[in-house]
Amino acid sequence: MKVTIKNHIALDIIKEKQTTIEVNLQTGSNISDMLKLLDLDESLVGIILINDELSEKNNILKDGDFVVVFPLIFGG
């Protein structure tokens, strides 16, 4: 299945200057699996949205999902 992931500059998910990237995942994969595939350090990850809904790292993804991963924040 394919999901679309939105880039965030601080997480440097995509090296090229794209705003989104599509990745292929095995059916039944969750957010943690996706982060592993992207080689993204989970400790840097804060809020995750799947199709604009707040989600957890163990949420199962489905084909066509749009995922936004935000970095951990400290306020500002």
Added chain:
Amino acid sequence: MARIYRINMDKLLIEEDKIPEKYRLLGGRGLSSQIIMDEVDPKVYPLNPLNKLIIAPGLLTGSGAPSSGRLSIGSKSPLTGGIKESNSGGTASTNLARLGIKALIIEGKSNDDKRYILHISEDNIELLPDDETWGLGNYDTVKELKKRFGEKSSIISIGTAGENQFRSATIAITDVDGRPSRHCGRGGLGAVMGSKGLKAIVINSSIKKQPLLDIKDKQGFREVTKTWAKHLTETRKMLTKYGTAITMNTIDGIGGLPTRNFSKGKFEHVEKINSTALAEKLTKNGGKSGHTCSPGCVIRCSNVYLDENKDHVTSGFEFETLCLLGSNCEISDIDSIARFDYMCDDYGIDTMEVGCAIGVAMEAGILEFGDSAGVEKLLTEIGNGTTLGRILGQGALITGQVFNVERIPVVKGQGLPSYDPRVLKGTGVTYATSPMGADHTAGNLIPGRGGVEFNKPEGQIKASRDIQVYSVVQDIMGLCNFTGSAPETIDIVAKLLSLALGEIISPSDVYNMGKRIIEVERDFNRKAGMTENDDRLPHFFKTEKISSTGGVFDVLDKDLDNTFKDKWSSDL
């Protein structure tokens, strides 16, 4: 020995005070709030000579603890009518601490409208007549004072807003580049300084003298600070690289980004003012990220923003400014917001208070949302003190009252920060109940903090109470908020104090230091006339659903009233 100086502006007299035992383990906000409680009548008019301005480095400032160079300034606030502490980075705190100065107490008011500069050097402290800088903005003031006292001077100053005693007036502090870009921004403290006839404080210090805290076990202390500095450097890398703007996308993503005078929680042009946009500008124009806001900061989240010609536009360009003068006014041109930031720094006005006030003015139809030229004109009016400028310069509440706007985002008269309380409910509890008025640095329950779900009402009272205590402890110690308003910081502070004093200070002792200062501040506010009704968010947050999530602020009033009546964690 650490010293406290009392500067009497009536008599032009400076005296060294003995430090009472009860002030020994206080610094920063702890010391400023305690001195105000001890010496200022809570009923006094804030711009009366009987009000006092207290300037205090943190207890750990200058000790070698990482990111501990904040300077607290406290007074009775002309904006909130209650006790106030606002703290800032810059170079002044470290220099005061190195001179062994635990606090400056500015009292009285100069006679015959004469204006003064307080000059502090290694062997002298004196009040000098100010014949050159009154009427100048902070940038020109600093330029003139450096000519007079030397390039390396550390300068605390007010701009024209402070001279005009506006409730949004800040006190500026020079940064590591010598620019007046760091500000004790909140609560109108610049107006108090202006009311006393004090334009600036110049500090010249090159050598280390007595640290504020005599450290008994120097090696043990160094080991703890070294490990902590390493931890902070490693875990705050994203703040170092992208600054506080990194917060923008998350808060917009969860629908809590104040937009169009707090009527919406998402900004359609957020991509033009977020950390990506900022990083691109800094890279393209040769600006700087990873800039320290105070000596010894390992987080280095500040920046220097240049224009296309590589000329300086502003420094210390932060998330709060990008939101409140950006999305909240529906302005998406980052260069314009950077220019606003400079203008606010120069006139000495709080970007947050004025961002809220201009949002309200836009709703009133004084100018259109998104009109950046209009905002620049209004900021100029504030700086020049025109009639409209005088109204806006008094902040969001007075602006809203003058123009009959219902949606005025303030608590205790102070404009709300960039986290909508209908989405970030624990932060909303802090806004409502903090003795400081709406203040995110008083205890910000952003996602992931406090063991609660940020957008649910459950558990927020205890979470807010605890994080308010952790935040006060940071403010007492002079620690940056980004060292972590969390139990881990309390543990480290307990270790550091134990090593410094050679006596056991437990985390519970440290928690109680913070708790006691909140109680002192609440007591002052009660005596000033505040009641439970002042511990409330504006009514519209309860009744108007935010379009992003459909949420309202649904923490009950009776629960808010228990925030500091329930058992504190140290009692459990």
